[in-house]
Amino acid sequence: MEKDVYILAIESSCDETAAAVVKNGREICSNIIYSQIALHTEYGGVVPEIASRKHIEKINQVIEQALSEAHMELKEMDAIAVTYGPGLVGALLVGVSAAKAISFASGIPLIGVHHIEGHISANYIENKDLEPPFVCLVVSGGHSHLVLVKGYGEYEILGRTRDDAAGEAFDKVARAIGLGYPGGPKIDKISKEGNPDAIHFPRAKVAEAEYDFSFSGLKSAVLNYLNSCEMRGETINRADVAASFQKAVIDVLVEHSMHAVKSYGFTKFAIAGGVASNSSLRAAFEKACEKENVEFYHPSPIFCTDNAAMIGTAGYYEYRKGIRHGFDLNAVPNLKLGER
Numbered sequence: 001m002e003k004d005v006y007i008l009a010i011e012s013s014c015d016e017t018a019a020a021v022v023k024n025g026r027e028i029c030s031n032i033i034y035s036q037i038a039l040h041t042e043y044g045g046v047v048p049e050i051a052s053r054k055h056i057e058k059i060n061q062v063i064e065q066a067l068s069e070a071h072m073e074l075k076e077m078d079a080i081a082v083t084y085g086p087g088l089v090g091a092l093l094v095g096v097s098a099a100k101a102i103s104f105a106s107g108i109p110l111i112g113v114h115h116i117e118g119h120i121s122a123n124y125i126e127n128k129d130l131e132p133p134f135v136c137l138v139v140s141g142g143h144s145h146l147v148l149v150k151g152y153g154e155y156e157i158l159g160r161t162r163d164d165a166a167g168e169a170f171d172k173v174a175r176a177i178g179l180g181y182p183g184g185p186k187i188d189k190i191s192k193e194g195n196p197d198a199i200h201f202p203r204a205k206v207a208e209a210e211y212d213f214s215f216s217g218l219k220s221a222v223l224n225y226l227n228s229c230e231m232r233g234e235t236i237n238r239a240d241v242a243a244s245f246q247k248a249v250i251d252v253l254v255e256h257s258m259h260a261v262k263s264y265g266f267t268k269f270a271i272a273g274g275v276a277s278n279s280s281l282r283a284a285f286e287k288a289c290e291k292e293n294v295e296f297y298h299p300s301p302i303f304c305t306d307n308a309a310m311i312g313t314a315g316y317y318e319y320r321k322g323i324r325h326g327f328d329l330n331a332v333p334n335l336k337l338g339e340r
Contacts, residue, residue, distance in 0.1 A: 004023055005023070005024055005025070005079075005316060005319060006023055006029070006072065006076055006077050006078050007021070007022045007025075007079050007080070007081050007111075007316050007319065008021055008063070008077040008079075008080045008081070008102075008312070009021075009022060009081045009113075009308040009309065009312030009315055010059070010080070010081070010082040010083070010095045010098060010099050010311065011083045011095060011118070011306055011307060011308040011311045012055045012059065012083065012091050012094050012095030012098075013083045013086070013087025013088065013115050013306060014046060014051065014088055014091055014141075014142075015039075015051045015306075016033050016034065016036065016305065016306040016307065017033075017034040017036075017054065017055050017058040017059055017062050017094075018032060018033045018034070018062060018306065018307050018308035018311075019032050019059075019062040019063040019065070019308045020032065020066050020307065020308035020309040020311070021066050021067065021077070022309060022313055025124065025312075025313050025317060025320075026125055026128060028125060029070035029071075029072065030065075030066045030067070030068075030069035031066070031309040032065045032066045032069065032308070033062075033302075033305075033306075033308070034062055036050075036054050037181075037182060041181050041182075043181075044175060045171065046088070048088045048089075048091065049090065052088070052091050052093070052094060055094035055095070059094055059095065060098070062308075063098065063102075074102070074108070075106070077106075077108050078109070078319065079108060079109045079110070079111050079324075080099050080102055080109070080111065081111045081112075081113050081312055081315025081316075081318070081319075082095050082096055082098075082110070082111070082112060082311070082329075083095055083112075083114075083115045084096050084112040084113070084114075084329055084330070084331055084332055084335070085114065085115065085331060085333055085334070085335030086115055086116070086142070086143075086332070086333055086334055086335045086336075087115055087142075088333065089331050092333065096112075096329060096330065096331050099329075103327070104327060109319070109324050110325045110327070111315045111318050111323060111324060111325060112325045112329045113314045113315050113318065114314070114335060114337060114339075115306075115335075116138055116143055116337050117153065117155070117314045118311045118313070118314045119138050119272040119273045119304075119310060120138060120147065120155075120270070120272050120314075121310050121313040121314035121317070122272055122299040122303040122304065122307075122309070122310035122313065123136070123270045123298070124313050125299065125309060125310070125313055126299060126300060127297045130268065130297050132149045132150060132151045132152060132154070133149055133150050133151070133266065133268075134266055134268035134269060135147070135149070135158075135257065135260050135261050135264065135266050135268070135270070136149050136269070136272055137253060137270075137272070137276075138271075138273045138276075139165070139253065139271065139272075139274070139275035139276055140273035140274040140275055140276075141168055141171065141274055141275075142165050142167070142168065143160075143161075143165050143167075144167075144213045144215070144253075145160050145337065146158045146160070146211050146256060147337065148260075149270075152317035152320075152321070153314075153317055153318060153321060153323075155337050156338075157337055158211040159210070159212045159256060160212060160213065161212070161215065162206055162209075162212055162213065162214045162216075163214055163215065164216045166253065167183075167184055167273070167274055167275045168215075169215040169218060170183040170184045170187055170246075170249070171183035173222050173242070173245050174242075176223055177222075177226065177236070177238045177242060179242070184277075185277075187242045187245070187246055188246070188278045188280065190239050190242045190243075191243040191246045192243075193239040193243075194238075194239030194240040194241070194242055194243030194244070195239075195240050195243060195244070196243040196244055196246065196247035197244070197247070198237070198240035198241075198243065198244050199225060199240060199241060199244040201218055201221050201225075201244055201245055201248040202218055202221050202248070203248055203251055203252050203255075204217050204218060204252065210259065211256050211259070211260055213253075213256065218245070218248055218249065222245050225241070226241070246278075246280055250278075250280060250281050253281065254284050254288050257285070258288050258289075258292055261294055262292065266294070267293070268294065268295045268297065269285070269289055269297070270296075270297040270298065271285060271298045272299060273304060274304055274305050276298055277301035277305065285298075
């Protein structure tokens with residue numbers, strides 16, 4: 001019988017300070033998240049310097065709490081997994097420095113994990129039957145990736161955004177219609193009161209790159225619509241604008257994803273990232289996957305946002321492959337998926 005593997009995981013790539021203990025890649029013993037949303041809301045978005053300072057304040061607390069909640073000690077951990085990119089460089093450095101210090105002091109192996117790989121791996125936590133290969137759409141504030149998951153830690157990027165990420169577009173449109181930050185959950189909520197067919201916004205296609213995304217034009221179309229209404233003195237129905245914008249984003253995400261699934265002949269599809277918790281997006285994919293007879297996987301909302309459990313899951317599969325990092329591990333803010 002194989003020995004159980006316990007991973008202490010750390011995540012600090014943006015504005016969540018998180019730590020978790022993960023058993024055998026799919027069992028969460030603890031998952032502690034300190035969110036800075038309230039702190040950054042008054043600025044209308046994440047302020048990198050403030051995020052870094054808050055990570056420094058909270059990192060030791062969340063690590064201690066993760067071990068305590070798991071009823072385990074540091075010496076029982078088989079490896080320490082930490083996000084080292086992509087993300088905000090100052091924020092990443094806090095987590096990486098903490099992980100390296102703990103590894104150095106304890107002798108426990110260190111494993112650097114790619115943030116997007118963590119998001120993809122979040123699907124393994126609750127879906128015990130899910131194994132590669134499958135197609136995964138990663139949609140968050142900083143990323144819009146359509147990924148072919150060939151194996152654990154083996155990826156091929158089929159498409160990516162050429163400009164704004166989906167979550168970034170949500171934040172900018174939410175700010176433009178006066179909803180504030182964070183935009184994703186606020187647009188999701190108000191859209192339920194609006195008519196998604198009230199306003200036709202464009203659905204962009206990228207020439208010669210059938211799986212790539214572009215949301216900058218859509219964002220500009222929304223801003224132009226708002227400006228024209230204001231110039232004509234017309235009342236703006238925020239719910240209709242939000243619902244119509246959201247539908248335009250979802251239509252593109254679903255169309256590209258289902259095209260990839262059919263073209264590559266896969267029967268499994270997953271979503272990941274902060275925007276993956278959007279209720280309308282989930283409903284649209286459930287409907288599309290059912291129509292195409294494709295198994296649809298998605299993490300619970302708590303595992304869609306940045307968290308350490310997903311880093312521990314990804315770290316477990318890296319550990320099983322024998323991947324270890326030295327104390328020269330550094331933060332890589334623009335780390336590409338598949339790079340080591």
